Amino acid sequence: xxxxxxxxxxxxxxxxxxxxxVAEKGYAETTIADIVRLARVSKxxxxxxxxxxxxxxxxxxxxxxxxxxxxxxxxxxxxHDMHSRVRCAHxxxxxxxxxxxxxxxxxxxxxxxxxxxxxxxxxxxxQRFADLLRATGADQQYDSPQKRHITPALAMAIVGGxxxxxxxxxxxxxxxxxxxxxxxxxxxxxxxxxRPIADD
Amino acid sequence: xxxxxxxxxxxxxxxxxxxxxVAEKGYAETTIADIVRLARVSKxxxxxxxxxxxxxxxxxxxxxxxxxxxxxxxxxxxxHDMHSRVRCAHxxxxxxxxxxxxxxxxxxxxxxxxxxxxxxxxxxxxQRFADLLRATGADQQYDSPQKRHITPALAMAIVGGxxxxxxxxxxxxxxxxxxxxxxxxxxxxxxxxxRPIADD
Numbered sequence: 001x002x003x004x005x006x007x008x009x010x011x012x013x014x015x016x017x018x019x020x021x022v023a024e025k026g027y028a029e030t031t032i033a034d035i036v037r038l039a040r041v042s043k044x045x046x047x048x049x050x051x052x053x054x055x056x057x058x059x060x061x062x063x064x065x066x067x068x069x070x071x072x073x074x075x076x077x078x079x080h081d082m083h084s085r086v087r088c089a090h091x092x093x094x095x096x097x098x099x100x101x102x103x104x105x106x107x108x109x110x111x112x113x114x115x116x117x118x119x120x121x122x123x124x125x126x127q128r129f130a131d132l133l134r135a136t137g138a139d140q141q142y143d144s145p146q147k148r149h150i151t152p153a154l155a156m157a158i159v160g161g162x163x164x165x166x167x168x169x170x171x172x173x174x175x176x177x178x179x180x181x182x183x184x185x186x187x188x189x190x191x192x193x194x195r196p197i198a199d200d
Numbered sequence: 201x202x203x204x205x206x207x208x209x210x211x212x213x214x215x216x217x218x219x220x221x222v223a224e225k226g227y228a229e230t231t232i233a234d235i236v237r238l239a240r241v242s243k244x245x246x247x248x249x250x251x252x253x254x255x256x257x258x259x260x261x262x263x264x265x266x267x268x269x270x271x272x273x274x275x276x277x278x279x280h281d282m283h284s285r286v287r288c289a290h291x292x293x294x295x296x297x298x299x300x301x302x303x304x305x306x307x308x309x310x311x312x313x314x315x316x317x318x319x320x321x322x323x324x325x326x327q328r329f330a331d332l333l334r335a336t337g338a339d340q341q342y343d344s345p346q347k348r349h350i351t352p353a354l355a356m357a358i359v360g361g362x363x364x365x366x367x368x369x370x371x372x373x374x375x376x377x378x379x380x381x382x383x384x385x386x387x388x389x390x391x392x393x394x395r396p397i398a399d400d
Contacts, residue, residue, distance in 0.1 A: 158361060161361030
């Protein structure tokens with residue numbers, strides 16, 4: 001029997017090829033030739049799945065978001081109280097960024113240059129992080145009913161705030177300082193979770 | 201005596217021309233011909249001050265930040281307690297965005313596509329907003345010494361969080377919903393200002 005490679009597998013291979021190329025030499029230097037070589041497919045196969053390098057970036061962005069959400073979800077499952085959940089989630093997230101600095105730089109920074117479709121996939125990703133945050137915040141309500149529910153807008157503000165700290169470290173090429181973000185990011189989230197209900 | 205126009209005035213006129221053109225037709229549609237017509241200067245003068253349309257955008261971005269910082273500083277001066285300061289600052293800021301939606305869209309969104317120099321001016325602007333926030337937070341300490349000082353990282357996270365809410369409204373072309381941001385933005389800031397000092 002010959003090896004059966006489904007279309008979905010080709011697509012996934014191409015995104016892995018893109019990620020490997022970007023991790024190696026950055027997005028700007030990455031060529032479609034690099035991607036197909038690392039993916040062990042033909043250029044023709046590339047163009048059957050993606051119209052351009054940017055299109056492949058957008059797909060990779062979405063796939064990488066899926067993985068990050070999964071990493072965070074698993075980190076949260078292992079922790080029992082809210083405080084350690086927040087810490088575990090941040091650590092898992094930041095550890096992943098530290099492990100793949102060039103790839104993450106692409107996903108955080110270069111996506112901003114990808115026009116309105118770049119903004120669209122970024123917005124969808126932020127929405128998923130905000131939803132995950134709210135789901136976690138909602139659990140918290142059962143522990144201590146006086147704690148306020150996180151509204152969708154507040155959850156998005158927290159996601160934006162943490163992203164800003166990550167961008168700040170990345171823009172200054174201080175990827176090694178990323179773990180320093182844990183403290184302010186945790187403080188931000190915990191301040192919101194602990195805020196009084198008086199002004200509801 | 202003939203009219204003396206200094207180089208600084210030409211530069212300022214060109215940025216006003218750029219702002220007017222962008223407010224009228226958006227950044228993508230704006231041409232250098234539009235800018236010089238509205239600025240009442242020659243194309244030659246444009247190129248004496250800016251190498252390109254993008255260069256002029258970067259300068260406008262910085263000038264618009266100066267104005268926004270000034271608007272917010274004045275709004276804060278008129279308010280006496282922290283709560284009304286925060287509200288006045290947000291209202292002044294959001295009002296300005298509502299008055300110049302296309303211009304502000306350019307400054308919030310198109311700057312992201314302006315490569316590393318775009319990120320640089322954006323980072324400098326965010327730093328100024330974060331510094332202003334900290335200066336205001338420091339005043340607060342005198343009112344109630346048990347309130348925690350806002351660290352530089354937390355101030356940047358708040359700026360990023362509020363920006364995210366503005367971006368969300370702008371990306372969905374819901375500029376009319378911008379004033380709805382006031383509540384979550386204020387809640388975010390007040391939660392951080394009011395957080396307990398126990399875990400210092």
